[in-house]
Amino acid sequence: MVELQERNVDLVVLDQGIDTSAAVGRMFFQILGTIAEFEHALMSERTLDGLEAARARGRTGGQKPKLGPRQVKLARQTYDEKDEDGKHRYIVGCNGGHRRPVVSTEGQGGRHQLGKRTRQ
Incomplete structure (x- = not known):
């Protein structure tokens, strides 16, 4: 606002009745700015209070983990399994929508979800 005043620029909001060329308009504009700043500070305080209360609970x-401890262990074991050439036998990924590890077998053209055959 100060920068605009230094350049002799006034703000006129036709539908709000704000005209910063008059003292009343400048006061009203500053009151609106103060209220907006106050509202922002309240919102920040409430957010911090809510986070603190959540931590106390x-x-x-x-985000919640996609897989449980048992599923992670099984996925690691499956991934570590190697064929006779020393290559990984399975490719392990995680389908976020199902929250189950997806295990693909190379060369067999299929997908498994923890041992269950699914369509591709």
């Missing part, structure tokens, strides 16, 4: 932020 044992909640943490972020």
Whole structure:
């Protein structure tokens, strides 16, 4: 606002009745700015309070893990399995929608979800 005043620029909002060329218009504009700043500060405080309360209840932020500990262990075992050439026998990925590890067998053209055959 100060920069605009230095350049002799006034703000006139026709549908709001704000005219910064008059003292009342400048006051009204500053009050609106103060209210907006106050509202932002309240929102920030409430967010921090909510996060603190969630932490006190044992909640943490972020996305839940896609796989459980048992599924991670099984996926690692499957990935570590090698064929007679020393190559990995399976390719292990995770389908986020199903939250199950997807194991592809190279050369067999199929996909498995923890041992269950699925259509491709």
